[in-house]
Amino acid sequence: MSALYQRGASPDYENLIHVDRVHASLYVSDEVFHDEMERLFYRGWTYVGHESEVAVPNSYATKPLGLQSVILTRHEDGSLHVLHNRCTHRAARVVDAEQGSGARLQCRYHGWSFNLRGDLMTVPSAEGYGANFDKSGLGLVPVPRVASYGGFVFASMARTGITLEEHLGAGRAAIDQINGLAPGGSIALSAGWMKQRIKANWKMIIENQVDGYHAPFTHGSLIRANRRFGSYRDRRESSPAKVRDFGMGHSEIDHASDYRDKGNTLRWSGNIEESRLPGYVAAMNAAYGFDEARRRMIDGPPHTAIFPNLFLAEMAIMVVNPVSAGETIHITAPVMLKGGDDLNIRTLRRGEGAVGPAGFIIADDIELSELAQVSAANEQPEWLLLARGLHSEQVHADGTRTAGLMDETTQRAFWRQYKKTVGVPS
Ligand code: FES
Ligand SMILES: [Fe+2]
Known part of the structure; x- marks a missing residue:
């Protein structure tokens, strides 16, 4: 085992990445992969999909964002959204299809349904939750930052950070x-x-x-x-x-x-x-x-x-x-x-x-x-x-x-x- 890489230990990136060479463990290590998801795919701007995949109102497409599933949607008012593909009831994946259309996303587990902005619209037999049941806080959770450039849609799970334009820089x-x-x-x-x-x-x-x-x-x-x-x-x-x-x-x-x-x-x-x-x-x-x-x-x-x-x-x-x-x-x-x-x-x-x-x-x-x-x-x-x-x-x-x-x-x-x-x- 290399002195530079120990399985299970935090990777020492300073010594694993040089201007003229990189260490082979960066391609095989589970610890490195975990850091990449957290620090790069979730904290930074990651490409999710293209606006043309949800070209018309009430259309949607499921996409990976790192290891998580998200839904790229176009609401009936034309706005774009990226929502976590996880039901707010009991964690079921709400949409399985890669692409679809319709004004509602209905969870197959107990039938809760959401509009394409993520708002919880209907709950079957909702009276069972009592008179004070409040649907307003139970919408599909939006990914905190979504932006597009020239039709290419990117998202970041971090609430703060550089803008998409800053991230793309000269790459635009x-x-x-x-x-x-x-x-x-x-x-x-x-x-x-x-x-x-x-x-x-x-x-x-x-x-x-x-x-x-x-x-x-x-x-x-x-x-x-x-x-x-x-x-x-x-x-x-x-x-x-x-x-x-x-x-x-x-x-x-x-x-x-x-x-x-x-x-x-x-x-x-x-x-x-x-x-x-x-x-x-x-x-x-x-x-x-x-x-x-x-x-x-x-x-x-x-x-x-x-x-x-x-x-x-x-x-x-x-x-x-x-x-x-x-x-x-x-x-x-x-x-x-x-x-x-x-x-x-x-x-x-x-x-x-x-x-x-x-x-x-x-x-x-x-x-x-x-x-x-x-x-x-x-x-x-x-x-x-x-x-x-x-x-x-x-x-x-x-x-x-x-x-x-x-x-x-x-x-x-x-x-x-x-x-x-x-x-x-x-
Ligand atoms: S888990 Fe989605 S409705 Fe129950
Ligand atoms: Fe090639």
């Missing part, structure tokens, strides 16, 4: 970027979800999402099927694409720098001619004017991790829901652009090929994460390295950092914020 640009790719200015997660249960720590998955180093190897079979491996790797090494640390734990692979260099639109959707998507291109031109539409269609979508659990995965949204130190549920939804119908059909087909359980890309990433999880439990070696590009990354006046496509600036961004949050006791 990624949400603006995906919305700005829609002729209608917004996206919808209306095409369903894929869910995968992965036997790996949630951090393995987040770190992989913004890793610009692994692709030639992890995805080698796909690359070899398409083009010559050697030239692909060479192109990545000399690519003008960058990685960026936005601060607050958010980071990205910025493919736009590469796309701008090449100069043509739609490289991010399989590098097709504009004539393949006439409806989308015309709608973008009409919405933004030719020059601005062209700029947006060259830059494409973000490839950005929003700390701690949301990934804007180009034309998909991915959410990482931790289950335990060694298990995670990974959720993927294709991004449907408002006003982009012909592109949306293409996005669906590309998503099926790339990111599903039988897809060409994410299945490879998940297999690597699961294998790394198994060996992270080995006692030796103790460290995972994060040093690539440390000597050469640029720190800018606004605090953001950039480095080459294959540098580990993005992983360092995650761990810097992690240490500030999980590493600090309540």
Whole structure:
């Protein structure tokens, strides 16, 4: 057993997290996982869901918030709420369905029913509680702070703390970027979800999402099927694409720098001619004017991790829901652009090929994460390295950092914020 990690003892984050390496126990320890839930997923801002999932009044969706279940609702007056999915009578889970609609949420245990703001509306045979029974204090308990930015809904179980805008900081640009790719200015997660249960720590998955180093190897079979491996790797090494640390734990692979260099639109959707998507291109031109539409269609979508659990995965949204130190549920939804119908059909087909359980890309990433999880439990070696590009990354006046496509600036961004949050006791 390492001197740095003793099972059952409080983790010593100061010595487990360094700028250039992190200790393997952080991926396997139950104590660490407990601290992450309390200090990060509950105390901070966590992504819950998207406004488009409750697009109409009297609709709702159940979501995990850390290890707890919450209900994202839109009340009949149009307001959004995030409520604890736990009956105030005897603790039953009120809603089981992932999505639904109706003006009332009725508990199946004894039939209490609530409106979509959480107010307790009816109690069967309420006279049994006596004349002074007061329903007003028995509504579903709201999560104390809920806020949304650009349609993305976040919640915090802490009554006080920084605002969502402060938490998102420069990372807001990624949400603006995906919305700005829609002729209608917004996206919808209306095409369903894929869910995968992965036997790996949630951090393995987040770190992989913004890793610009692994692709030639992890995805080698796909690359070899398409083009010559050697030239692909060479192109990545000399690519003008960058990685960026936005601060607050958010980071990205910025493919736009590469796309701008090449100069043509739609490289991010399989590098097709504009004539393949006439409806989308015309709608973008009409919405933004030719020059601005062209700029947006060259830059494409973000490839950005929003700390701690949301990934804007180009034309998909991915959410990482931790289950335990060694298990995670990974959720993927294709991004449907408002006003982009012909592109949306293409996005669906590309998503099926790339990111599903039988897809060409994410299945490879998940297999690597699961294998790394198994060996992270080995006692030796103790460290995972994060040093690539440390000597050469640029720190800018606004605090953001950039480095080459294959540098580990993005992983360092995650761990810097992690240490500030999980590493600090309540
Ligand atoms: S536990 Fe919900 S009505 Fe009794
Ligand atoms: Fe990958």
